[in-house]
Amino acid sequence: MGHTPGVRIDVILFDGLDELDVVGPLEVLRGVALGREDWAVRLAGRGGTAPVRGTFGLSFTPDVTFAPGEADVVVVPGGGWARRAERSVWGEVQRGDWLPLLADAADGGSLMASVCTGAMLLAHAGVIGGRIATTHHLALDDLAATGAHVVAERVVDAGSLVTGAGVTSGIDVGLQLVEHAVGPDVANAAARRLEYVRHPVLVVDDA
DSSP, rough: OOOOOOOOEEEEEEEOHHHHHHHHHHHHHHHTTTOOOOOEEEEEESSTTTTEEOOOOOEEOEEEEEEEESSEEHHHOOOOOTTTOSSHHHHHHHHOOOOHHHHHHTTTOEEEETTTTTTHHHHHTTTTTTTTEOOOGGGHHHHHHTEEEEOOOOOESSSSSSOOTTTHHHHHHHHHHHHHHHHHHHHHHHHTTOOOOOOEEEEOOOO
């Protein structure tokens, strides 16, 4: 993505997502977007603006229908993978509707990011492949089984792929995406606004 002024970010939504996987990065990204007319941080669903309900009952209303190629950054939340719930990231992998959309977004040059078990959607979409990545500790073996080089790190930045571990790592993922876009000073200022101590990030060469 580089240090470019204009940034378009889509956070995707599906039924059964973990609410904090969305709200964590959204808090960071929209906080930075305040006062920046060239930033757009949107909630993107697959079925128009029909509300999406999270694991714990919180509803989200998408701003737009997701379209590959419209966003510089795509953030994929997780939720429900370990429970193998129908309404969850596991269910979305089984149905497969998101997979070609995410693959097309990555092929089109979008920086792809995941929080928690959102990495499983990216992996099954063919976005991760054999690259270094992380996810929730309960899904590390499942992610490794897709061929990914799995590491038990809180955040892994592989250039065009940023993955976060457990639920609260969404804040760290959001801050790392800010650092990608406008540098560490703005990311650190965003962390201070949240009274949040940034965690170390494993930065690796993209391949």
